[in-house]
Amino acid sequence: MDLVKEKIIVGIADLVVVHNPAVLVTIGLGSCVAISFRDPVAKFGGLAHILLPAIEESRNKDNPLKFADTAIEKAVEMMLQKGCVKNRIETKIAGGANMFSFKEADLQIGARNVEAVRGKLGEMKLPIIASDTGGNYGRTIEFDIASGVMLVKSAFNGNKEI
Amino acid sequence: MTEIKTLTEFQKDALKEVGNIGIGHATTSLSHMVNKRVWISLPDLKLIPLIKVPALVNNEAPVIGIILELTGDAKGFLLLLLSKTSAKYLIKLILGTENETETFDDMDQSVLKEVGNIMSGTYITSLSNFLGIAIGLSPPLNIFDMADAIINQIVCMMSRDVEDVLFINTEFTINTEKIEGKILIFTDSVSLSKILDAINRISGN
Numbered sequence: 532m533d534l535v536k537e538k539i540i541v542g543i544a545d546l547v548v549v550h551n552p553a554v555l556v557t558i559g560l561g562s563c564v565a566i567s568f569r570d571p572v573a574k575f576g577g578l579a580h581i582l583l584p585a586i587e588e589s590r591n592k593d594n595p596l597k598f599a600d601t602a603i604e605k606a607v608e609m610m611l612q613k614g615c616v617k618n619r620i621e622t623k624i625a626g627g628a629n630m631f632s633f634k635e636a637d638l639q640i641g642a643r644n645v646e647a648v649r650g651k652l653g654e655m656k657l658p659i660i661a662s663d664t665g666g667n668y669g670r671t672i673e674f675d676i677a678s679g680v681m682l683v684k685s686a687f688n689g690n691k692e693i
Numbered sequence: 694m695t696e697i698k699t700l701t702e703f704q705k706d707a708l709k710e711v712g713n714i715g716i717g718h719a720t721t722s723l724s725h726m727v728n729k730r731v732w733i734s735l736p737d738l739k740l741i742p743l744i745k746v747p748a749l750v751n752n753e754a755p756v757i758g759i760i761l762e763l764t765g766d767a768k769g770f771l772l773l774l775l776s777k778t779s780a781k782y783l784i785k786l787i788l789g790t791e792n793e794t795e796t797f798d799d800m801d802q803s804v805l806k807e808v809g810n811i812m813s814g815t816y817i818t819s820l821s822n823f824l825g826i827a828i829g830l831s832p833p834l835n836i837f838d839m840a841d842a843i844i845n846q847i848v849c850m851m852s853r854d855v856e857d858v859l860f861i862n863t864e865f866t867i868n869t870e871k872i873e874g875k876i877l878i879f880t881d882s883v884s885l886s887k888i889l890d891a892i893n894r895i896s897g898n
Binding site for chain 1: 850
């Protein structure tokens, strides 16, 4: 029998890093991006939910968890503090949709978030082992730390495991 | 421009009254469209960090969202949310016929856009007139997706320039027809100071 795993909600501009077993959930991603982190040996995992590409571009820098670059740094720092090893950390990303737009500039919000996340993960040499990004629909993410499976749910585009 | 972080009781009451006027006009126009009585809730109004907004809505279910961008003296968004069944009932009420599929066809979509146009138009026009400021509206966009994801995208779009938002949530129902909807307004703190200035002018403070 499967134990019922604790579900932890990760809000917008939020980051949770916990030990196995737990399922990290973020509900209704639009243009935001969720990034999962997992060290399969240390059995720690994390989920970050970012809404902007880079702290540099923002007037207000109070909350590093809002931005792709600083949230990823923070997540890795927390993982390492808990005894994870950097070259074992695997990541997955989802979100970055463009559900509607009023202006040309709006079109790129999701795509720019994804690009910034990919860029930062690449710079930190953290492999992205799976992703489900873009499109014009919202997603809910459930990341199971035990298996490393990220379940991506949507209203009309089906559910998939990545 | 000064950023307002808190509201006094007077300001809150005045803004609620402004919200009441808006939703009152919007639902009166809906009432004329469908020839039914429409009930409204008292506005729930908060000045909060933008990133706290999603938790206030918290609805993963697919909904019809009709989104309009606010321009001019108030920047932000107006979002009309209808559950799928409410949207279906409303379309039936307006067209007199029903599309029995699970989706919304072109005719349904244009009805919803028109409802969005009329309700948000009357809402915003009544505010503009009452306050003596000029708030414009973009054409409406329709979307059928998770409520949370629609809100999430609005938050992403506003978050580049905005920390705190004035969030006004008003709900309306047509009891006899099981129709329930919400009008949400998101506007930034700069727009809020313009609105408060206007309130002060009106109240002679």
